Amino acid sequence: MDEEREVVMRTWQVGDVMTRDVATVEERTPYREIVDVLLRRGVSAVPVVDGFRRVLGVVSEADLLHKIESAGEPEQRRIFESRRRRGARGKAEALLARDLMTAPPVTTYPQATLPAAARLLNREQVKRLPVLDDLGRLVGIVNRGDLLRVHLRSDAEIREDIVQEVLRRVLAVRDGLVTVQVRDGEVTLAGRLDRRSAVDLAGRLAAQVSGVVLVSNAIEYEADDTVPDPAQVMPVA
Structure with a gap:
């Protein structure tokens, strides 16, 4: 039996489990509006897209929580400040999506296999992947829970x-x-x-x-x- 025939067997792909109706924001979307989108749509993150639906980054609840964490605390800037702390302070002061988002985004494609998507999530330590078409435009989003649907x-x-x-x-x-x-x-x-x-x-x-x-x-x-x-x-x- 020719083992090369393995590759032609159809298995589930990202396009089979992804969410197609994706909530998005633009670069200039303000903080309060992003919070409203997350709560209204019941999601934990939104891609930031341009006018061609190309994904520039992702704003998650974690990005937004920096402002709440620092609320009411006196500003303390250290001479030697870690990149992580500096980034958290910048997001705490940010007001627009372009300054709040995590970029560049980690993305995938509809034709990607579920194991490949799972490995990418794990390697990059992210919880969701914007899904792009051949022209780099957003067509969906897939998260950890979506990948588990195959076992239903x-x-x-x-x-x-x-x-x-x-x-x-x-x-x-x-x-x-x-x-x-x-x-x-x-x-x-x-x-x-x-x-x-x-x-x-x-x-x-x-x-x-x-x-x-x-x-x-x-x-x-x-x-x-x-x-x-x-x-x-x-x-x-």
């Missing part, structure tokens, strides 16, 4: 994908050779195939199906084609 898929949907996509379309396995059981996203594969490489590939592809939590691969095989055949190994001169 039913066991029946997951099993159907494994049977239709993995076994029938990619591996061309005849019906009845492999059984698929799914419970709470945990997949058990059983049966018998002719080659070990096909068994291994079935397990790897099943693990890539959207919503799968764990794969137990109990498929047996007739021949182990993953090790060289001694009869075909050329002797070293």
